[in-house]
Amino acid sequence: MSESSSSPATLVAIPSGTDFRDDDEPPSPTTPRSRRHPAWSDISDAEWNDWRWQAQHAVRHAKQLVELLSFSPDEIRAIQSLEAQYKLAIPPYYFSLIDPEDRLDPIRLQSVPSPLELLGAVGAEEEDPLDEDKDSPVPGLTHRYPDRALLVTTHVCTMYCRFCTRKRATMKRGGWDSVSRDDRRMVEYIAGHPEIHDVIISGGDPLTLPIEKLAFFVENLTAIPHLDVIRIGTRVPVTLPQRLDDDEVVELLAESGKIWIQTHFNHPREVTPEADRACKKLRMGGMPINNHAVLLKGVNDSLETQRDLCRALLRIKVRPYYLFHCDPVTGAGHFRTPVWKGIEIIEGLRGHISGLGVPTYVVDAPRGGGKIPLGPNYLLSASNDSVVLRNYEGMIIHYHPTGDAPGPASSVETQGVSALLEGQAEVLVPEGNPRLRRRALKAAKANGSNGNGHHSNGDGASH
Ligand SMILES: *Cc1c(COP(=O)(O)O)cnc(C)c1O
Numbered sequence: 001m002s003e004s005s006s007s008p009a010t011l012v013a014i015p016s017g018t019d020f021r022d023d024d025e026p027p028s029p030t031t032p033r034s035r036r037h038p039a040w041s042d043i044s045d046a047e048w049n050d051w052r053w054q055a056q057h058a059v060r061h062a063k064q065l066v067e068l069l070s071f072s073p074d075e076i077r078a079i080q081s082l083e084a085q086y087k088l089a090i091p092p093y094y095f096s097l098i099d100p101e102d103r104l105d106p107i108r109l110q111s112v113p114s115p116l117e118l119l120g121a122v123g124a125e126e127e128d129p130l131d132e133d134k135d136s137p138v139p140g141l142t143h144r145y146p147d148r149a150l151l152v153t154t155h156v157c158t159m160y161c162r163f164c165t166r167k168r169a170t171m172k173r174g175g176w177d178s179v180s181r182d183d184r185r186m187v188e189y190i191a192g193h194p195e196i197h198d199v200i201i202s203g204g205d206p207l208t209l210p211i212e213k214l215a216f217f218v219e220n221l222t223a224i225p226h227l228d229v230i231r232i233g234t235r236v237p238v239t240l241p242q243r244l245d246d247d248e249v250v251e252l253l254a255e256s257g258k259i260w261i262q263t264h265f266n267h268p269r270e271v272t273p274e275a276d277r278a279c280k281k282l283r284m285g286g287m288p289i290n291n292h293a294v295l296l297k298g299v300n301d302s303l304e305t306q307r308d309l310c311r312a313l314l315r316i317k318v319r320p321y322y323l324f325h326c327d328p329v330t331g332a333g334h335f336r337t338p339v340w341k342g343i344e345i346i347e348g349l350r351g352h353i354s355g356l357g358v359p360t361y362v363v364d365a366p367r368g369g370g371k372i373p374l375g376p377n378y379l380l381s382a383s384n385d386s387v388v389l390r391n392y393e394g395m396i397i398h399y400h401p402t403g404d405a406p407g408p409a410s411s412v413e414t415q416g417v418s419a420l421l422e423g424q425a426e427v428l429v430p431e432g433n434p435r436l437r438r439r440a441l442k443a444a445k446a447n448g449s450n451g452n453g454h455h456s457n458g459d460g461a462s463h
Pocket residue numbers: 142143144145148149150200371
């Protein structure tokens with residue numbers, strides 16, 4: 001878990017006579033790592049840490065699930081019938097992050113099928129909620145925004161997220177047929193469109209591609225001069241971090257020089273020592289890492305969880321980039337929150353935690369409208385020459401953006417925000433503001449020591 005990642009690194013003594021240790025030794029027993037589900041307690045560390053072993057031993061069948069976690073008879077019937085419709089895959093590493101005692105565990109909710117998926121449309125859920133296929137000039141490529149394009153390069157993921165926006169291609173059995181692709185034409189389209197400067201290699205998870213196929217995309221796209229940025233959209237650092245112990249993958253990506261990683265942590269418990277090490281590898285290869293989280297009911301729809309997540313991400317140097325409102329995808333209605341929940345969360349983040357840790361909350365609009373940022377309002381009112389703003393503390397401030405001297409105060413009878421606009425006050429401060437209490441204390445101390453009677457008005461209007 002994340003607390004162990006903040007403990008000081010163990011210092012390894014260098015035996016005399018050698019300058020460097022061989023790095024093919026097994027990890028020392030003090031390497032921090034996550035717990036394992038008892039079902040895999042006999043597995044050797046070498047196997048456990050091997051991504052191939054993890055991928056091959058992913059939980060893929062309802063009958064395995066039933067042995068590993070407890071379910072009600074109704075749930076068992078539901079997950080058996082869901083099995084026919086949707087793929088299931090949970091690598092033992094990710095599975096072990098589930099608390100087996102907690103039926104509402106946030107890792108379990110993301111990865112284990114739920115009877116609620118069978119409810120059908122709760123509201124307006126659709127197969128392709130973002131109309132990606134309609135904005136697709138070449139099979140597999142979505143060109144929606146002026147200077148960037150998105151490539152669906154595979155339908156395979158290391159773990160199938162039950163709320164996946166693209167589950168029509170990824171999680172649905174045979175779903176790939178509905179989103180075909182043509183790798184060469186996708187690359188040719190980008191080469192032929194100099195207005196495209198940024199390409200997202202997505203899927204599915206492109207880090208599940210055979211290395212030759214990944215190299216095909218990375219090398220051909222890197223060679224296109226008008227491409228400045230190539231993003232890899234991957235949940236591998238979260239669900240199969242062992243994959244990044246494969247130097248071949250990291251070197252391929254690092255050599256490009258254009259790669260940015262776009263990953264997908266949804267809960268602070270996913271920020272493990274293993275995920276930390278995987279991200280470090282990517283960073284050492286010169287790749288900045290940004291996070292997309294999805295706002296999910298029961299998983300991360302509280303301010304507390306989101307603060308913990310954003311802070312945990314900063315500790316592993318992953319920048320929270322977007323917080324997505326959950327898309328109306330078929331069988332994921334039970335994950336959707338009201339839009340107000342996202343606004344409430346941003347209200348509690350912006351100003352309250354490091355600005356580096358505050359994502360942009362976005363709703364991906366239907367009909368291919370794309371991402372629309374939403375958040376609390378900070379502009380409260382306005383006049384010809386001024387605006388009234390409020391900050392995260394609830395302080396309301398009359399601001400003159402052009403720097404012109406404010407005109408004389410109007411004598412009209414008014415109050416509140418209007419009084420600010422009429423020049424009768426400059427600021428309204430909520431009672432008990434801790435920052436202004438600190439200011440008042442400082443002023444009182446200064447008064448006590450020099451005794452000149454000068455005092456601050458404590459309203460914060462003078463900087
Ligand atoms: C999200 C998305 C992008 C990238 O958008 P940014 O705001 O630049 O991160 C590009 N194309 C499609 C189709 C997308 O959905």
